[in-house]
Every structure is written in C-alpha cells, then in structure tokens.
Amino acid sequence: MSDGPAVEGDTRRLSPVSCVATALRELAALLVVAVSGLLISGFNVAVYFTLAGLAMGLLHQAVRWWSFTYTLYPDRLELRHQLVGRSVKSIPLERVRGVDISTSLPHRLLGLAVLRVDAASGGDEGVLDGVTRAEAERLREALLRRRAETGAAEGAAPEEAGPEIIARAEPRWSWYAPLSGAYLLTPFALAGSVLGTAYNLSNEVGLISDGTLSHLGDTVLGLSPLLGVLAAALIVLALPLLSVLVFAWFNWDFQLRSVPNGEAGQGSLLAERGLFTRRSVTLERRRIGGVELRDNPLERTLGVVRLTALITGLGDARHRGRLLPTAPRDIATDVVAEAVGPFKEPLTPHPPAARTRRLTRAVAPALAVAAVAAGTGHPWLAGLALAAAALGVPLGVDRYRQLGHATDGRLLSVRSGSLIRHQEIIEHRAVVGWKLRQSVFQRRGGLATLTVAVGAGEGGYAIIDLDGDGAVAFAGSVTPAWITPFLARQPDPDKEKSPDGPSGDSAQARGAA
Amino acid sequence: MTSLLRPPAHRVSGRAVIKWAADLLVGGAVLTGVSYGFARWTVGARWDFQPVWLPWAVGALSVLAVLVIPLWRYRVHRWEVSADVVYTTVGWLNREWLLVPVSRIQTVDAEQSWLERLLDLATLKISTASHEGSSELTGLPVGIATGLAAQLAHRAHDLRDDAT
Numbered sequence: 001m002s003d004g005p006a007v008e009g010d011t012r013r014l015s016p017v018s019c020v021a022t023a024l025r026e027l028a029a030l031l032v033v034a035v036s037g038l039l040i041s042g043f044n045v046a047v048y049f050t051l052a053g054l055a056m057g058l059l060h061q062a063v064r065w066w067s068f069t070y071t072l073y074p075d076r077l078e079l080r081h082q083l084v085g086r087s088v089k090s091i092p093l094e095r096v097r098g099v100d101i102s103t104s105l106p107h108r109l110l111g112l113a114v115l116r117v118d119a120a121s122g123g124d125e126g127v128l129d130g131v132t133r134a135e136a137e138r139l140r141e142a143l144l145r146r147r148a149e150t151g152a153a154e155g156a157a158p159e160e161a162g163p164e165i166i167a168r169a170e171p172r173w174s175w176y177a178p179l180s181g182a183y184l185l186t187p188f189a190l191a192g193s194v195l196g197t198a199y200n201l202s203n204e205v206g207l208i209s210d211g212t213l214s215h216l217g218d219t220v221l222g223l224s225p226l227l228g229v230l231a232a233a234l235i236v237l238a239l240p241l242l243s244v245l246v247f248a249w250f251n252w253d254f255q256l257r258s259v260p261n262g263e264a265g266q267g268s269l270l271a272e273r274g275l276f277t278r279r280s281v282t283l284e285r286r287r288i289g290g291v292e293l294r295d296n297p298l299e300r301t302l303g304v305v306r307l308t309a310l311i312t313g314l315g316d317a318r319h320r321g322r323l324l325p326t327a328p329r330d331i332a333t334d335v336v337a338e339a340v341g342p343f344k345e346p347l348t349p350h351p352p353a354a355r356t357r358r359l360t361r362a363v364a365p366a367l368a369v370a371a372v373a374a375g376t377g378h379p380w381l382a383g384l385a386l387a388a389a390a391l392g393v394p395l396g397v398d399r400y401r402q403l404g405h406a407t408d409g410r411l412l413s414v415r416s417g418s419l420i421r422h423q424e425i426i427e428h429r430a431v432v433g434w435k436l437r438q439s440v441f442q443r444r445g446g447l448a449t450l451t452v453a454v455g456a457g458e459g460g461y462a463i464i465d466l467d468g469d470g471a472v473a474f475a476g477s478v479t480p481a482w483i484t485p486f487l488a489r490q491p492d493p494d495k496e497k498s499p500d501g502p503s504g505d506s507a508q509a510r511g512a513a
Numbered sequence: 514m515t516s517l518l519r520p521p522a523h524r525v526s527g528r529a530v531i532k533w534a535a536d537l538l539v540g541g542a543v544l545t546g547v548s549y550g551f552a553r554w555t556v557g558a559r560w561d562f563q564p565v566w567l568p569w570a571v572g573a574l575s576v577l578a579v580l581v582i583p584l585w586r587y588r589v590h591r592w593e594v595s596a597d598v599v600y601t602t603v604g605w606l607n608r609e610w611l612l613v614p615v616s617r618i619q620t621v622d623a624e625q626s627w628l629e630r631l632l633d634l635a636t637l638k639i640s641t642a643s644h645e646g647s648s649e650l651t652g653l654p655v656g657i658a659t660g661l662a663a664q665l666a667h668r669a670h671d672l673r674d675d676a677t
Contacts, residue, residue, distance in 0.1 A: 312642060432613075432614070433611070433645070433646025433647075434612040434646075435645055437608070437609050453647075455617075455643045456642075459645050460644065460646065482597070486598075488517060
C-alpha cells in the first residue's frame with residue numbers, strides 16, 4: 001500500500017494515519033463544542049453526545065480511508081471512491097497546473113501532508129488528504145515531471161540544476177502587516193468564524209437557549225460604559241499587534257525557490273510558507289503569464305509591496321499565486337525579474353484629459369449629493385458631502401498620477417488605482433485579445449480605455465484613459481500582426497478589405513481631439 | 514478618436530434592428546409596469562413622495578429608446594474576420610472595439626433565441642481564455658453565423674495557441 005514500491009499504475013490508499021489526523025481535527029471542533037457547552041450551560045448530557053460523535057467520526061474516517069484509492073497512470077491520476085456507489089475522478093496529467101502541499105500542525109506531528117492537484121478547465125481539483133510526506137513529494141515530482149514531458153515545448157529559459165532560493169522573507173517583514181487592511185481585518189474574520197462555528201455547533205446540540213442568550217446580553221450591557229470604552233480602545237490598540245501575529249502565522253519563513261523539473265527544461269517556482277501549517281505551492285513557469293504588484297498609500301510611503309503571479313487556470317490565485325508577502329520593493333523587483341524577466345521601462349503617463357476625468361469621477365458624485373441635500377434642506381448632510389468632495393480632489397489627482405503603461409517588446413505593464421494601486425507586468429505572449437472602450441464622456445476628451453485580455457488572473461487589465469490614437473498604437477506595438485490589418489492610415493494591401501457599408505461611419509466621423 | 518482604426522468591413526443584418534427593438538420593447542414594458550405598480554403602492558401607502566408621473570416618464574423613455582437605440586446600434590455594430598483576427602465594433606452611446614486573434618479562440622458558438630429564429634438571425638459567441646477577450650456578435654444572418662462558427666473553429670484548431 002502506501003509503503004509499496006513506486007510503480008506506475010499501482011493503486012494506493014492514503015496513509016492509515018490520516019484517519020487519526022482527520023479525527024484529531026474533528027476532536028478539536030468537538031472540544032470547542034464541549035468547552036462552550038461547559039461555559040454556557042454547565043456540564044451537560046451534550047458533552048456525552050460529543051464523545052459519541054467522536055467515536056462515530058473515527059468509524060466514518062476509517063470507512064472513508066478504506067473506500068478511497070488513487071492510482072497514478074502514465075497519462076492520468078485517478079481518484080476512486082468506492083463503497084456502495086462508486087465515483088472516479090480522472091485528472092489527465094497534461095491538465096495539471098500546479099501541485100500544492102500543505103501540512104497543518106497535527107499533520108506535521110504525524111508526518112502527513114495534504115496534496116492538492118490543480119487541473120485546468122472547470123476548477124477540477126483532486127485532493128489527497130493524508131499521504132506521507134515522502135509520498136507527497138514523490139507524487140508532486142511524478143505529476144509535474146510527466147506534465148513537462150507530455151506538454152508541448154514552449155519558450156522558457158533552460159534552468160540550471162538544483163533548487164535555488166530566489167527570495168526568503170525576513171521575520172521583520174511581519175511589522176509591515178498593520179499597513180495592509182487585509183491583515184488588520186483578518187483577526188476579526190477569524191474571531192467571527194470561530195464564534196460562528198462555536199455558535200452553530202452548540203446550537204445544534206441544543207446548548208444555547210434563548211435564556212442563556214439574553215443572560216449573556218445582560219452581562220455585556222451590565223458593564224459600565226467606561227469599561228466598554230476601555231475594552232473598545234484596547235481592541236483597537238491590539239489590532240495592529242494581532243495583525244502582525246496573523247501575518248507571521250501565514251507567512252513565517254516564506255521561501256520562494258526555483259525548481260528545475262522535467263527534461264523539457266521548464267522549471268517551476270515553489271513557494272513555501274506558514275508557521276504551524278506549512279503550505280507549499282508549485283507554480284509552473286510556463287503557466288506564469290505575468291505578475292501583479294499591489295500596494296496602498298501607507299505601504300507606498302514605506303516602499304513595500306505585495307507580489308502575486310498571474311497564472312492561467314489557478315483557482316484562488318490571490319492566495320496561491322503569492323510570490324512574496326508584503327516585502328521591500330527592491331526585493332520584489334528581483335523576484336519579478338526571476339519570474340517573468342526584468343522590466344525596466346519607465347511608465348508613460350496618460351494625457352491631461354485623463355486627470356480631468358479622474359478628478360470629475362472622484363468629486364462629481366459627492367458634489368451632486370451635496371447639491372441635492374442643500375436643495376432639499378439637509379444642511380449637515382450637504383456639508384458632509386462637500387467634505388467628501390474636497391477629499392476627492394487629492395484622491396483624483398493621485399489616481400491620475402498613478403496611471404501609466406509601457407512595453408519593452410517582451411513585457412507590457414499597466415498601472416492604476418490609488419487607495420489600492422496595482423501594477424501588472426504581463427508577457428506579450430499571454431495576451432489573448434484587446435478591448436477598446438470609449439464612453440460618451442471619454443469621447444469628449446478624446447480618451448479611451450484599452451483592456452488587455454489575459455487568460456490569467458482577473459482576465460483583463462484596463463489601461464484607463466489613454467488618448468484614442470495612443471491606445472491603438474500601444475496595442476499595435478505589442479501585437480502588430482493583430483492591429484496593422486485594421487489601421488486606416490497605413491493600409492496593408494494584402495489584408496485590407498474595402499468596407500461594404502457607406503463611408504463616413506460614425507466611428508470615423510470624429511477625428512482625434 | 515481612434516481614427517487610426519478603420520471600421521470593420523461588414524454590417525450586421527438589417528433585421529437585427531427589429532430584434533433589438535423587440536428586446537427594448539419588452540424591457541421597457543416591464544419597467545413601465547413595475548414603476549406603475551410602485552407609484553400605485555406609494556399612493557396606497559400614503560407616502561409623502563407619490564410619483565404618479567413616474568410610469569409616464571419611464572414609458573416615454575422606453576418608447577424613445579425603442580425608436581432610437583436600435584438604429585443607432587445598427588450604425589455601430591460591424592464585424593470582420595481577417596486571416597487571423599476577429600474584429601468587431603459594438604455599442605451605441607458607449608463604443609467598444611474588440612480584437613480577438615483566431616489563434617487564441619477556445620470555443621465558437623452560434624446561438625439562436627426564439628425571436629432570432631423568427632427573424633432568421635443568430636448570435637455568434639467567440640470565447641477565449643479570458644472573459645474580457647471574448648466577443649459576442651448579435652444580428653448575423655443564420656447562414657453567415659453558422660458558416661463563420663465552423664470556419665473559425667476549424668482555423669482556431671489549426672492555429673491553436675490559447676496562451677493557457
């Protein structure tokens with residue numbers, strides 16, 4: 001079984017220890033129930049129920065373990081669940097996009113790991129919950145090697161042998177955590193989900209009655225207001241510290257390594273992170289179509305940035321495509337150079353009409369609200385809206401300043417946003433189309449928004465408010481073969497077809513402003 | 514603007530105007546009905562704000578939309594399939610120019626709603642790995658749409674490099 005020789009096509013089961021690991025996890029959940037039961041209604045029959053539940057859970061896990069097998073064939077991985085009914089999931093190896101190994105604390109203690117196979121099309125995903133660490137590594141190697149062999153050879157630089165550390169997080173980066181809203185709010189989200197789970201579980205076993213709830217309300221409301229304020233202040237003060245802990249929890253000893261696998265010469269990037277749950281994600285290099293750098297104004301002042309890879313067919317890309325946690329910009333730049341190649345081209349700013357438009361969009365809605373509020377006799381609301389409009393001015397100006405785009409012949413880059421600024425660096429070969437859009441308001445200023453369609457990440461990245469001709473020229477400089485046949489001024493005699501409709505079409509009626 | 518790009522070679526079928534008008538008519542009727550119901554309800558509930566004029570305004574706007582938008586659209590909607598790119602323009606007030614290379618196409622579908630079947634029209638859906646890079650062309654005559662779908666699917670298969 002799981003200790004047998006690594007022959008292709010032999011059928012294996014998960015490690016038997018995995019039953020224990022899953023049961024342990026359920027035990028933790030049951031403990032929460034038991035403890036909350038003790039707290040809320042004292043020692044109770046419900047606690048015995050939880051013990052019975054644990055026994056049931058263990059039995060269930062044993063049956064699950066016995067009925068689940070997986071087989072690695074030369075061309076596919078088959079996951080088979082067979083008890084009374086039967087379900088077979090077959091993942092063709094050429095569809096494998098990445099292999100993800102994670103180990104939670106109980107898993108680590110038992111020498112186990114969870115292997116997640118990411119496959120293209122329809123979010124098909126295979127999960128092997130509980131194989132030995134060695135087996136996980138073997139499977140990862142086999143899955144990705146086969147993938148590299150069956151896959152068509154596409155242009156990727158040949159790698160030198162041996163895994164090589166590209167970047168490694170320093171513990172002091174954890175102090176950047178409070179800068180990002182996401183980490184500040186994570187403690188809330190975690191507390192919320194823990195409380196929610198506890199509530200649901202104890203509700204299910206009948207531990208919470210209306211009486212205990214209203215009693216709880218009395219105790220909270222019974223506190224003096226001063227104590228309440230103090231508690232609130234304490235929470236606010238503790239938040240940044242908590243966010244540092246959460247950051248460390250998820251990103252402890254973050255390592256990004258370059259792994260050459262397969263004779264085809266296509267390597268992968270391997271990102272590993274986590275304090276208790278170690279998570280390692282393998283990203284195939286040929287699937288990386290670009291990268292995204294994100295930061296907010298606070299992070300900009302300290303010069304730190306978050307880096308993710310844009311990967312085709314990767315679910316949950318925002319978390320799994322992570323190439324660096326919040327990190328100094330120069331280190332991020334090095335990683336970008338390693339992932340997609342160096343990009344040194346300065347970004348071209350957008351025309352002044354774009355500034356007018358950014359400002360209008362930031363200020364006009366608030367002004368409209370102010371006008372309506374003043375007209376209908378709500379002076380304080382009008383004042384509030386006016387203040388918001390005033391705040392919109394620096395925001396609009398900064399939004400304009402952050403707009404930019406550039407191409408260096410192999411990579412193109414797009415930047416926009418202010419409160420969350422994001423810059424994408426995208427390989428030309430990853431572009432799958434262009435969408436040029438012009439609203440009525442843009443037409444007045446001679447502007448247009450060019451969207452780069454990419455089969456990765458969010459699917460498209462907008463270059464906001466270029467001048468119309470500049471947009472066409474930019475698309476043409478990235479993919480000349482797709483644009484030149486449709487240029488009006490330099491017709492290509494081979495491909496040009498004369499329009500059959502009447503000329504003077506509205507799209508042409510208006511010249512460049 | 515975009516005087517650099519010439520418009521695509523072909524217009525969509527003139528019958529598309531009828532389809533768009535019918536779509537707008539249905540939408541306008543529903544909106545007018547809803548706003549009428551809302552106005553009645555505010556009267557019944559004795560609100561301070563009783564917009565009895567609302568259904569009239571919505572109805573008038575709907576009629577205007579039915580009269581203007583389809584013809585306006587017809588002037589804008591155009592398509593062309595060159596050796597390796599599908600080039601379309603759509604929109605009316607806001608315009609869109611879409612360029613999708615044949616080599617990046619993943620699927621091509623020609624679809625017909627019941628109205629389109631009556632009018633002998635079809636909608637061509639061209640999808641790539643990206644939602645933003647996928648185009649939808651309404652108002653093609655059925656023969657042309659199915660022919661294009663077959664031809665594009667065939668060529669996309671030959672050129673396939675969908676960047677995934």
